[in-house]
Amino acid sequence: MKATKIFDKGHQWIMFGRDPEKPENIIDTNQYMIVAGDRALLMDPGGIEVFAPMLGAILHHVKVDEITDIFASHQDPDIISSLGLWDQALPHAKLHSPWLWEGFLRHFGMNNIQYAAIPDEGSELTLGELDIRFIPAHYLHSSGNFHVYDPKAKILMSGDVGAALEACEAPLYVEDFDEHIPKMEMFHKRWMPSNRAKNDWVNRVRDLDIEYMAPQHGRIFKGENVKRFLDWFEALEVGVAIP
Amino acid sequence: MTSSAEPVEDKLVALASIAAELHSVMGVVWNVSLAGKNAKVISAQAGDKGRGFRPITESIDEISQQAIRGVDEISSEALRLSKISVHEQRSIDAYQRFNSVVKKDADAKYIKTISPAVKKVEDKMRTSMSEFKKSMNHLTLLLETMDQCMLSARAVASVSRIVTSSGQEYRDKLTVVSNDLDKAASYIKQRLSNSYRHLNNVNALRQKGI
Numbered sequence A: 001m002k003a004t005k006i007f008d009k010g011h012q013w014i015m016f017g018r019d020p021e022k023p024e025n026i027i028d029t030n031q032y033m034i035v036a037g038d039r040a041l042l043m044d045p046g047g048i049e050v051f052a053p054m055l056g057a058i059l060h061h062v063k064v065d066e067i068t069d070i071f072a073s074h075q076d077p078d079i080i081s082s083l084g085l086w087d088q089a090l091p092h093a094k095l096h097s098p099w100l101w102e103g104f105l106r107h108f109g110m111n112n113i114q115y116a117a118i119p120d121e122g123s124e125l126t127l128g129e130l131d132i133r134f135i136p137a138h139y140l141h142s143s144g145n146f147h148v149y150d151p152k153a154k155i156l157m158s159g160d161v162g163a164a165l166e167a168c169e170a171p172l173y174v175e176d177f178d179e180h181i182p183k184m185e186m187f188h189k190r191w192m193p194s195n196r197a198k199n200d201w202v203n204r205v206r207d208l209d210i211e212y213m214a215p216q217h218g219r220i221f222k223g224e225n226v227k228r229f230l231d232w233f234e235a236l237e238v239g240v241a242i243p
Numbered sequence B: 001m002t003s004s005a006e007p008v009e010d011k012l013v014a015l016a017s018i019a020a021e022l023h024s025v026m027g028v029v030w031n032v033s034l035a036g037k038n039a040k041v042i043s044a045q046a047g048d049k050g051r052g053f054r055p056i057t058e059s060i061d062e063i064s065q066q067a068i069r070g071v072d073e074i075s076s077e078a079l080r081l082s083k084i085s086v087h088e089q090r091s092i093d094a095y096q097r098f099n100s101v102v103k104k105d106a107d108a109k110y111i112k113t114i115s116p117a118v119k120k121v122e123d124k125m126r127t128s129m130s131e132f133k134k135s136m137n138h139l140t141l142l143l144e145t146m147d148q149c150m151l152s153a154r155a156v157a158s159v160s161r162i163v164t165s166s167g168q169e170y171r172d173k174l175t176v177v178s179n180d181l182d183k184a185a186s187y188i189k190q191r192l193s194n195s196y197r198h199l200n201n202v203n204a205l206r207q208k209g210i
């Protein structure tokens, strides 16, 4: 599992992914961690298969009991099916996730971790000196769904929004936006169910100052490419897979 | 329902198969119980004439009570074993994943901080493994006891056929009851032996570490 610091000024953002040992038939995922002082937030920690490489990679950066918080943007297996294992690794941690999914997520096995339900309108979390926000992203694609915004680092962790399906050795950042479109188009058309929800999200996110948009699959959008993505996504017709 | 257990069957499937075998036994055990009740009625109707076969009707009744209790116990232990097995499987899987971190990332700066969690996961695995073993032994014992019980049932059935008594009419009735009992007992014995086979497969798979 490769770990890359994508931000390191006072606090850090580390991206984990591009795992060369990942089983071939599971979708490649990006996991993220914010380290602020002696606390760390693990975001969309991934499926059961990536648990061991993730834990190993994390222990190069923080002590296990410094991971005080976990965030799961929604309920998907590639996001959080590792929960039953994290529950044993981080028994004192809190899981921040949509209130809607609590009863479902507990099926992954949660005996120790505390469920911190995020209300529909979103909420905030303070990690040491850092305040981060859970931004609503309902129906993108899950009916209860949030993204993480860090106003200091100007990073939006955008879950499945901005996802691209590509090889595990793909570069970390989008270089040529137009070239990147074909890798995202089918995913967004098929997985995002509602134009209304999508446009509502685009409007909300346009109000944020974003330097990096970091999705759970594919590459990170930087600077101008964030704006390009928002324009492209706004114009895209989604939820149209009915034959 | 499958009555033959392939040696390659999955551990959890093997355990579920035991529960299925026992489920089919349940109905038949009620036939044994009915045989016991009928035997008692025959004995009561025969009055003095039935004195010769009273010990036999009493045995049939006793065996039927024992069989009902036995199947009940075996069913709940088999269910318990299935549940324990799922826990065991999960705890072994967790241990292997934690252990792979300890081995592969031995050079990680904070690797030692995971040790308490690994220890807990290992303890949990050992506890569930020993619970599994205990439940497995208990189930084996219950199956053996039940097998003995069915053996006695068949013996009583065959003795009742040759018992001499002055009441021919009651003897015929008793023969019908004995035949029912014999049929039920031999069916149950077959199911028990299938359950054994599944249990042996579970054991073999465990020894192979699957």
Ligand SMILES: [Fe+2]
Binding pocket: A074, A076, A079, A141, A160
């Ligand atoms: Fe998803």
Ligand SMILES: [Fe+2]
Binding pocket: A076, A078, A079, A159, A160, A216, A217
């Ligand atoms: Fe995803």
